[in-house]
Amino acid sequence: MSLSAGFQPLYKQVYDLLTARLVDGYWKPSQLLPSEMLLAEELGVSQGTVRKALNQMVVEKMLQRQQGKGTFVAEYTQESDLFRFFRLREPLGEILIPETLVLSSTRRGASGDEIKKLNLDADTLVVELIRVRSIHNKPVIIEKVIQPLSVFPDIDKNTDLPNALYILYQEKYGITIMSVNDQLRAVEIPKTYAKHLDLPEGSPVLMIERNSVTIDGRVVELSTAYCSSENFVYSVTLT
Amino acid sequence: MSLSAGFQPLYKQVYDLLTARLVDGYWKPSQLLPSEMLLAEELGVSQGTVRKALNQMVVEKMLQRQQGKGTFVAEYTQESDLFRFFRLREPLGEILIPETLVLSSTRRGASGDEIKKLNLDADTLVVELIRVRSIHNKPVIIEKVIQPLSVFPDIDKNTDLPNALYILYQEKYGITIMSVNDQLRAVEIPKTYAKHLDLPEGSPVLMIERNSVTIDGRVVELSTAYCSSENFVYSVTLT
DNA sequence: GAGTGGTCTAGACCACTTC
DNA sequence: AAGTGGTCTAGACCACTCT
Numbered sequence: 301m302s303l304s305a306g307f308q309p310l311y312k313q314v315y316d317l318l319t320a321r322l323v324d325g326y327w328k329p330s331q332l333l334p335s336e337m338l339l340a341e342e343l344g345v346s347q348g349t350v351r352k353a354l355n356q357m358v359v360e361k362m363l364q365r366q367q368g369k370g371t372f373v374a375e376y377t378q379e380s381d382l383f384r385f386f387r388l389r390e391p392l393g394e395i396l397i398p399e400t401l402v403l404s405s406t407r408r409g410a411s412g413d414e415i416k417k418l419n420l421d422a423d424t425l426v427v428e429l430i431r432v433r434s435i436h437n438k439p440v441i442i443e444k445v446i447q448p449l450s451v452f453p454d455i456d457k458n459t460d461l462p463n464a465l466y467i468l469y470q471e472k473y474g475i476t477i478m479s480v481n482d483q484l485r486a487v488e489i490p491k492t493y494a495k496h497l498d499l500p501e502g503s504p505v506l507m508i509e510r511n512s513v514t515i516d517g518r519v520v521e522l523s524t525a526y527c528s529s530e531n532f533v534y535s536v537t538l539t
Numbered sequence: 540m541s542l543s544a545g546f547q548p549l550y551k552q553v554y555d556l557l558t559a560r561l562v563d564g565y566w567k568p569s570q571l572l573p574s575e576m577l578l579a580e581e582l583g584v585s586q587g588t589v590r591k592a593l594n595q596m597v598v599e600k601m602l603q604r605q606q607g608k609g610t611f612v613a614e615y616t617q618e619s620d621l622f623r624f625f626r627l628r629e630p631l632g633e634i635l636i637p638e639t640l641v642l643s644s645t646r647r648g649a650s651g652d653e654i655k656k657l658n659l660d661a662d663t664l665v666v667e668l669i670r671v672r673s674i675h676n677k678p679v680i681i682e683k684v685i686q687p688l689s690v691f692p693d694i695d696k697n698t699d700l701p702n703a704l705y706i707l708y709q710e711k712y713g714i715t716i717m718s719v720n721d722q723l724r725a726v727e728i729p730k731t732y733a734k735h736l737d738l739p740e741g742s743p744v745l746m747i748e749r750n751s752v753t754i755d756g757r758v759v760e761l762s763t764a765y766c767s768s769e770n771f772v773y774s775v776t777l778t
Numbered sequence: 779g780a781g782t783g784g785t786c787t788a789g790a791c792c793a794c795t796t797c
Numbered sequence: 798a799a800g801t802g803g804t805c806t807a808g809a810c811c812a813c814t815c816t
Contacts, residue, residue: 309804335782346806351783361778367783368813385777391722479778483630485768486725486743504725504743509772529724533748536775538624539600539718548785574801585787590802606802607794785811792804 310345314353317343322362322373323516325474329375333363336371361478362515375470382464385480385512388440388527389535396532398433398441400463403496405429405456410448417511418448418519425449427456432496440532442493443525451475451520465521466512475520481511484534489526497528506534549584553592556582561601561612562755564713568614572602575610600717601754614709621703624719624751627679627766628774635771637672637680639702642735644668644695649687656750657687657758664688666695671735679771681732682764690714690759704760705751714759720750723773728765736767745773 308316318339321327333339336354340347354371357363365371376382379397388396410418410426418426426448433441445465447455452473462468469475485507494501505526512521527534547555557578560566572578575593579586593610596602604610615621618636627635649657649665657665665687672680684704686694691712701707708714728736728744738744744765751760766773 311804337782348807349805352804354783365783366814368781368815370782370814387777389722479776481776482774483628484723484745484773484775486745486766487768488743502741504727506723506725506745527725529726533722533724535720535722536777537718537720538626538775550785576801587788588786591785593802604802605795607796607800609795609801780814780816782814783812785809787809788807790804790806793802795799795801797799 311349311352311356314339314343314345314350315356318353318357319362319515322476327373328474329373329470329476330377331373333371333373362476374476376464376466376476382467385466385477386464387482387534387536388435388532390531391533393535396435398435398463399437400461401432401434402461403430403432403442407449407456410446414446414448414522417522418446418451420448420450427452429456429461435532438531439497440528441525442496443523446522448520469520476515477512477521478515479513481513483509485509487526493526497526499528503528505529508534550588550591550595553578553582553584553589554595557592557596558601558754561715566612567713568612568709568715569616570612572610572612613715615703615705615715621706624705624716625703626721626773626775627674627771629770630772632774635674637674637702638676639700640671640673641700642669642671642681646688646695649685653685653687653761656761657685657690659687659689666691668695668700674771677770678736679767680764681735682762685761687759708759715754716751716760717754718752720752722748724748726765732765736765738767742767744768747773 327333336347336350340350343350354363354365358365361374363371364374376384383397390396406428407425408428410420410424414420414426415422426446429445429447431443431445432439433443449455458468466477469477486504487507488502489497489499489505491501494503506529508525508527510523511519514520566572575586575589579589582589593602593604597604600613602610603613615623622636629635645667646664647667649659649663653659653665654661665685668684668686670682670684671678672682688694697707705716708716724746725743726746727741728738730740733740733742745768747764747766749762750758753759
């Protein structure tokens with residue numbers, strides 16, 4: 301059997317092979333995969349083994365399955381999916397979808413910190429994007445996003461950036477963000493940002509530093525956000 | 540077969556039955572469960588069905604399994620486990636274990652908000668515990684913990700509270716905290732707390748409001764923490 | 779009705795732990 | 798060697814979707 305050369309369990313080898321097909325773009329978001337039986341036949345393993353690999357990929361949100369229909373590559377085009385990583389809520393818990401305004405977009409060389417965190421070559425250019433996000437017409441977040449041009453060629457040539465950048469990454473660059481690491485601090489709002497959020501200088505704001513990680517484990521985007529927490533909170537459940 | 544009267548899948552019925560045994564204390568933390576084969580025989584289902592239920596409980600961190608040894612009720616007595624929900628880190632990511640000093644412990648009637656969040660009767664008494672937590676001998680957190688006496692009888696009679704309260708809840712009251720909901724804000728530190736954290740008045744601090752939830756879904760503890768984020772960050776990964 | 783994923787079973791063999 | 802969980806297979810039947 302073609303997979304038997306490995307040291308890992310069969311279902312793990314199947315998992316790796318199927319995951320590679322997603323990373324390579326062999327299967328694209330929203331696409332229907334072959335049925336369990338067909339995959340089992342193609343790979344020379346039992347249907348139960350394919351099932352175990354597929355179910356693991358569902359747990360990790362790479363795939364979605366529907367009884368009677370089939371198995372699909374996960375897509376994040378629903379509002380609720382797009383804002384899967386957007387954690388600001390009203391204190392009572394309602395989900396809030398922000399509007400977004402781009403303030404600036406500039407190319408520059410990557411800083412040492414960025415080179416390290418994004419694992420870039422020394423001379424790589426990055427785009428620094430500054431946006432203000434508003435909820436109910438009130439500006440509540442100002443964020444700086446760092447995108448390496450080596451990962452997202454000419455991303456600053458796009459007109460009409462989508463509200464959720466991740467959909468652009470997925471549709472235009474075939475890059476799917478699977479997880480983010482957030483570090484939160486409380487700081488006084490930087491002087492230059494105070495006016496954009498309609499806050500007095502010295503106001504305490506949440507500072508959120510985020511690394512965005514792809515399906516294959518690469519950090520491809522950095523962001524730093526300053527969030528007014530007068531009316532909104534960062535809400536998260538730990539298990 | 541004794542379980543067949545339900546509408547749910549067999550493995551779900553097995554899951555519910557086994558979970559109930561944990562909630563009831565029929566099986567206690569660190570205890571060895573019967574083997575898959577014995578459970579299957581007792582419940583009149585196949586070994587594969589028991590396995591599916593057990594594995595789900597492992598995912599939810601109620602059980603731990605070890606090949607060759609058996610299946611155990613999860614216990615949280617390791618330092619890393621005790622601080623499973625402790626998210627403060629040095630910016631580079633090292634795990635920090637705080638020391639803890641109790642400032643006060645008082646009984647009082649529950650407030651309306653507490654009655655609602657903890658689902659209490661109107662006349663229930665609660666304990667309000669105020670603690671300072673230090674890292675490397677520097678105070679960084681001051682927290683107020685609300686414990687209903689209806690859930691934790693005479694909890695304020697304990698001398699020597701453990702560093703992690705959850706181990707007390709588990710060992711003395713048979714209550715296991717399975718998840719927490721955190722809401723984070725940035726605020727100016729309350730005047731009365733500034734001196735405890737060695738911070739100037741008006742300093743921005745992280746305010747973390749937490750609901751702690753048991754294995755059976757009840758909120759049994761509230762806490763509000765003010766954290767200096769000069770040298771530490773709240774770190775979390777979203778998937 | 780045909781095709782999909784979801785459940786359940788039974789049995790074989792492997793890997794690890796303990797005695 | 799005996800007992801545990803982990804993997805893999807094969808087959809039956811159920812529930813759902815689409816045509």
